[in-house]
């Protein structure tokens with residue numbers, strides 16, 4: 340379990356992380372989501388004792404990182420896959436890590452097998468593709484068989500096969516009862532990977548819920564309706580207290596968009612008032628819209644490029 344309480348980090352005038360409080364429970368993948376510059380890496384670095392908080396605390400299994408007696412046996416992390424020594428083989432790299440942390444050499448072959456690198460264990464890690472480097476990073480994180488794992492943007496730059504592999508691997512680690520925190524700026528990716536979602540923007544907590552709750556709460560459900568008696572239908576619906584908008588995008592003729600109702604309720608209301616319906620369709624806001632709506636005001640890089648940053652991300 341990871342417990343973050345009032346965590347704050349200021350770099351001069353930059354408030355990278357501001358009073359963050361959330362808990363990462365074991366047994367499920369928790370997505371840590373936010374646009375670029377939201378403060379995800381800074382938060383993870385503070386959890387791992389690599390950055391000192393301005394205030395607040397981050398506990399791993401009830402202790403700060405610095406108080407852990409056997410850090411590698413308690414928490415594993417994948418922050419930057421390319422930090423391995425370029426002239427070392429994958430096995431030599433892991434053996435060096437194991438030796439400096441009092442971990443048995445036999446564990447090295449175990450983790451190489453776990454991440455599917457057993458066949459290339461003797462090859463220079465410097466020549467590894469990004470996907471293989473990520474696997475080696477994972478092997479390093481798993482050396483101490485830790486109950487807590489942190490991954491910072493692990494699928495960045497990977498091909499679809501690599502993404503699928505990492506996603507399944509994280510889910511497997513969680514199903515073994517481990518605490519898995521994985522950061523991403525991709526809501527669509529997190530929706531397929533995580534069960535629990537902590538969303539931040541500009542260093543502040545925006546949402547802490549299940550992925551489904553986040554989607555349900557933030558993406559607006561509407562019903563689109565067409566009728567030859569549109570004015571009559573509008574007054575019936577507004578008299579029931581519903582919010583009704585014109586649908587300007589309709590090619591087939593005028594249509595209404597009704598907020599906060601269901602196709603059943605609207606169909607009944609139309610029927611009991613003798614109104615003919617030509618179309619009655621439930622519409623769900625997309626995940627992308629939900630994320631934009633919630634973090635839109637919190638995107639750090641306004642102005643030029645924001646379309647690219649967000650559009651490319653989602």
Ligand SMILES: Nc1ncnc2c1ncn2[C@@H]1O[C@H](COP(=O)(O)OP(=O)(O)OP(=O)(O)O)[C@@H](O)[C@H]1O
Pocket residue numbers: 350353354355356373374375376377378379380381382524639
């Ligand atoms: N060492 C530092 N010195 C000054 N400012 C920093 C430092 N590290 C991070 N920041 C600033 O803190 C903010 C949060 O950065 P951080 O890297 O944690 O965000 P992030 O959500 O991980 O984004 P990304 O996905 O782009 O890495 C940004 O404004 C960043 O410029």
